[in-house]
Amino acid sequence: MQAKEKVSALYQKLDDKFAQQFGFKIKDVTFNRIVEYMYAPKDSSSLAVTRILFGLAMLFDIPDERGGASMVKRWGDPNTCHFPLLPFITSVGMPYMALIYAALWIGALCIMLGYRFRIAAPVFTACYWYLFLIEKSFWNNHSYLFGLVAMLLSCTEANCYWSLDAYLDPTTKKSTVPYWNYFILKYQFFILYFMAGMKKGTAEWLTGYSVQNLSEHWVFDPFKFFLTVPQTDYLVVHWFVFMFDLTVAIWMMYASTRHVAMVFCALFHLMNSRLFRIGMFPWVCLATMPLFYPFDWPKKLAPYSKCLYRKAQQTVCSKIKQLRKETICDCLPKDSMDQFDSEEKNTELKEHEEIVTNKTNRNGTDEINKVETKPDICKELANIEENSDKDQNKYVDKEEKPSNEVATIGNDLHKDNKRRKTTVYFIMAYVFIQAFLPYSHFITKGSNNWTNGLYGYSWDMMVHTWDVSTVIVKVVDNDSNEMMYIDPQMYTLNDRWSRHGDMVYQYAHCLKNNLEKVREINWRYPSKVLSRNISIYVDIWCSMNGRFVQRMFDPKVDLLKASWSPFCKVPYLMPLLDEAIHWRKDMDDIRSDVHSWSEYSDVVFFADFPGYDQEKYIPEELQNVTLTILEGDVVFEPEVTQQRIGQSFKLTNGDRIQIIPGTFHKVINIGKEPAFYMYTFFNHTQEEPNVLTTTNVKLPIFKELYRRFFNMLIFADLVIRNIFQLFKFSQCNS
Template sequence: MKNKYMGKPMTQKSAYILHNDRLFLTVPQTDYIIVHWFIFVFDLTVAVWMMLARTRPIAMVFCALFHLMNSRLFTIGMFPWVCLATMPLFYSFDWPKQVLLKFEVVLHILSEATSKKMNNATLCESNREINDDKQLNDSTSGLNNDKNSEDYEGASKKPTDEFDYNTIKDGLTNSDLNESNAEVTEEINNVQHSDKKDQIKYKTANEKRTTYIILFYVFIQGFLPYSHFITKGYNNWTDGLYGYSWDMMVHTWDVQSVVVKIVDNNNHKELYVDPYIYTLNDRWSRHGDMVYQYAKCLKEKLLMEFKHQSNRLLSENISIYIDVWCSMNGRFTQRMFDPNSDILKVNWSPFQRIPYLLPLLDESLAWRQRLDAIRKNVYSWNNYSDVIFFADFPGYYQEKYIPEELYNVTLTVLEGTVIFEPEVTNFLIGQSYQLTNEDYVHVKAGNFHKVINIGKSPAFYMYTFMNSTEIKKTQEAKPKLPIFKELRRRFNGMITFCNLLCDNFMQLLYKSPNKCT
């Protein structure tokens, strides 16, 4: 069961951090003023404050706090830490040199402070020596200037005499020489003008090419978020390519359960597989294309594992059925894909709608305000009470297991007609109960049960319960923001990554499992 603070976008986030450590604002007020309005204005204007030199230092502080807060509130991997690492890009490219220069200035000031201990006599004597040296240099430079002027006059006369001699010797007149110089100068100017013209043409062509590339890139980035009318196979309850459109905190997904059933058609057996045995998270379960890819990969993995067994428990003729129960933005939790569709046999295409995707139950929109009121009432019971809302299609059923850590579990029907079938035990043999609006039944923890929708319209029901795990979490209170612990963990992860990368590189080079130490 999920935490009651999850399931609706950016709601009750302040309670997750503050708990009871509030000064003067309540949790709803903090959500509305700080989490919503302040962060909204901050996201829209922080880039401007970061680009202005006067406001950049203050914006840096707020930006760092913002990314650190995101790292604690949301499970978004390395995103906030990468943002923190790229913040210095808003400074000039030589900011490391500027920092070192200021550090050197500080060291220079400290060294000058120590040098001021010299006595006045020593300072006066050094100044007198400096003045004598300066006078001597001035007199010497004056003599050198006179000598250089005489040499310059002689040098200026000498080329003239040599020029007259050479022109007379060769029988050339000054007019002929001027004409030849003019022709040479004109040729040089023509060559320079043509080179300059070619450079301008080349520069203009490069500028045009660069402009076209930038415009094409901007067009692609503006078009891809709205290209979902072409790539229909990637659409789910909401249209849009999640890889190209920014939807962080626009859609909050709360996955309640993922059931993966394997049916051996030859041996007529059913197997259930842990959905996370080959994956690190449940992101694949919310996207139809990923579910299709997951089923293909799962079949290959299973067949490889059972291939070398003498008594094969699984044949190659299998079917895979996936049942995902998910809630989007605080709506009712409902199944996302048809549990009766064999994912291995469906026809998925990136240009066609997903055939096994069930529609979002818009009939539940009228319940939004009532759901908020019910949540508020249930949460007021005590600090460990919780509620989860479910909706199901006509003719479908849900088989659910209630964990033992939950107690006082009650199933209440809000709308529709369902059949409640508890697990068959020595005390309950084949009993079932029909429930309709406002009817409820107590559910025993540690057992399975079925809820079958026998009506002609969607059925809406809820579970209320007490969670003993929340009591343990409260007793084992941990620091709210263990920043240094998180940084140490990520630093150790980076070291492990570098070691694995080095090991793989050594194996590629030397074909041996060499270790990098």
């Protein structure tokens, strides 16, 4: 019985909170009630501030992260390999891409100013998503977020307040907007934080292996007074951030916890701006945090800002008057000075005296009205702001009143109600899609590798740390049996393609097309070109979250003959060697031991599959290089030299062998299980003293601002020159 009473009391408390938030109780929930709630009028000033700050952030984002200042490098070379999401949406190339960037930047400017918003916002959104879809190798969570925010803003009435549209056409000005304008944006940022926390609830993150040694950065210095670096990594970087991402959006929704949550959220984003190179992402998050405050916070803040401005203006004016008076005192004779003092006193009396009005009654007598004291400037400005908004609402209401008959009014109301319901249906669909996409990887299996959620819509922010050790691209001419190795950076803009099965497949076919172009150019020299019958293999060694470095893709699979589908697993993906999990504690101990030998000693751990071999070159700057077998059976084959002709050594658990720097060697796994081994070495290049020592500034604010404005100038120059070139080209053709 007591349990039933507790459940009933809990339900009643929940029902009261629900009614306090939504205006109706849980049992009264209907679709019509939801529509009414979504269209409840809310102050539009906070939405206007969000629009302004987002547009401003995008103005700086376009030259940097969107590649505007490097558009020629990114889109100018037709041989560069790009990785579009859809094969039929590709780059139009230069100089036409300059038009896309120009429309994108002008759209961001118009969003910030609120000018032609209904045209500018969709244009910006379309251009942004076009750039996003034609190049997957630059995808990340915040790039995806910016595209979503732009799309959502273009659907709202963010231009109805504090915008040029409202200034030029007063009929478009509205002091309120439907609540769904705020709901959809707040929900998107709730998903950003909450899903980031959900994705961190994995063993990799909670055991402290996802992000290692991050607390060595200076932003964590306050924690070092009472925590060691490993403790800060584990407790602050991993566990606190996990709880923060999971709950911060909830704390920002409640008034009692909002201020504290805002402080932590602001510090979190400011720290991220120093820790990572993630562009405008922290600043966009900071700009949208006020969405969780009351909707009219800018209007409450604006009058007091005006008040401070007026008071400062009065102070400056009084100081100027005092200075002028002192100057006149020194220059005027005594008689003139007396006259000036009397005039000054009369002026001050007129400014500060109380206003008295005489009023004649019916009997002809005069009665003196009581004089009110001078009102407070701040309150007076606040009242003026509110009255102007009310007058504007009355004006808009009068303009919007229909003059048709009752039947027409009823028909319009029916259409408006139908439109509102349709809008709410779209909102509900968007809510479901955003909640479903982060866990939709069982559908898009072709985009996964060792882990799911490699792309931005997953919100897997910093959950996995990737360390690519080696990327080998081998081309084999099947007619002549000749082999050639391609520099993996030759036709690519970055190395991110090497960690994605879909982009590796696209890279192989792009490389084939480029080699065919080379063959067509050098057709007169058959000995210098490959035949059409070629095979392309990649051998990529990578470590995830500090594990053993291992192969990611099968080096025996010809990628030109391999199949790939977005809905099937990548067939040439090698599995993650979870058999090495039990080595993690030993790896940490070995690292600590090796690093204690010298400041320049280091260790690298490798793992390989049965029947596979690794050919590796040891640079000359590495000394005292030792190969140690941790587990498994391998054969070590050094490079053939005068001292070692055709020698090979079988090594097993605990065996070690010295390796000569500047030579190749091969390690072959001859066992039936994966082999695990490590290289310990001494790096002489790190021992050499630096001739030029540079001091790292902790807060290079002016340097960053200079870089951003300089990139803006480069971007403007490139856009103008390419558009001019396009104009000249069109004139020549005509």
